[in-house]
Amino acid sequence: SEVRENLTYEKFGGAIRELAQTIADDGYEPDVVLSIARGGVFVAGGLAYALDCKNIHLVNVEFYTGVGTTLEMPVMLAPVPNAIDFSNKKVLIADDVADTGKTLKLVHDFCLDHVAEVRSAVIYEKSHSLVKCEYVWKRTDEWINFPWSVEKPVVRRDGQVLDA
Numbered sequence: 001s002e003v004r005e006n007l008t009y010e011k012f013g014g015a016i017r018e019l020a021q022t023i024a025d026d027g028y029e030p031d032v033v034l035s036i037a038r039g040g041v042f043v044a045g046g047l048a049y050a051l052d053c054k055n056i057h058l059v060n061v062e063f064y065t066g067v068g069t070t071l072e073m074p075v076m077l078a079p080v081p082n083a084i085d086f087s088n089k090k091v092l093i094a095d096d097v098a099d100t101g102k103t104l105k106l107v108h109d110f111c112l113d114h115v116a117e118v119r120s121a122v123i124y125e126k127s128h129s130l131v132k133c134e135y136v137w138k139r140t141d142e143w144i145n146f147p148w149s150v151e152k153p154v155v156r157r158d159g160q161v162l163d164a
C-alpha cells in the first residue's frame, strides 16, 4: 500500500512518555523490561527510564526480511535469554509494533512458564494482531516507517552506504 504511518524521532519522544504514563496509571511496575531487538530496544530504553526500571533484557527475533515479507515463523536468535533471570519477576515485553503478533506471541509464550506476570507494550498495534497488548500507543493498519529503519540503514566513515 502507498499509505504509510510515519513515526519520526520527534514524535517518538512523546509516544514513549504517553505509553509509559498509561502503564504507570495502570499500576504495573515491571521488575524487568524485555526488549525485542532490534526495534523494541528503542521502546524498552525509553520505557525503562520513564518507569524507573533498572533492569533491561533483550531477545533477538528475526521475522521480517523486507516490507511485508517474512520468514514462515519468527525465530529467536542466539543468545536466547536465560529464563532463570525472569523467575518470579514482573516482566514488561517492549516492541515497536505488533503486526501479525507472531513475534510477541513467541516471546510472551517463552516468558509465561517462568515469570510472575508478563504484559506487553508496543507503540503500534495492528487490528489483525493475534496478540492483544495491554499497552498500545496507537492503532493503525498501515505499514509503519520507523525513524531507526526508514533511512539507509548502514553508514560508514567514508560516507558510503551499505545495504541501501
Ligand code: 5GP
Binding pocket: 036, 039, 040, 063, 064, 074, 095, 096, 097, 098, 099, 100, 101, 102, 103, 104, 142, 143, 144, 145, 146, 149
Ligand atoms: P509481527 O511478528 O507482529 O508480525 O511483527 C513484529 C516485527 O516486525 C516488528 O517488531 C517490526 O520489526 C516488524 N514489522 C511489522 N510490521 C511493521 C511495519 O509496519 N513497519 C515496520 N517498519 N516494521 C514492521
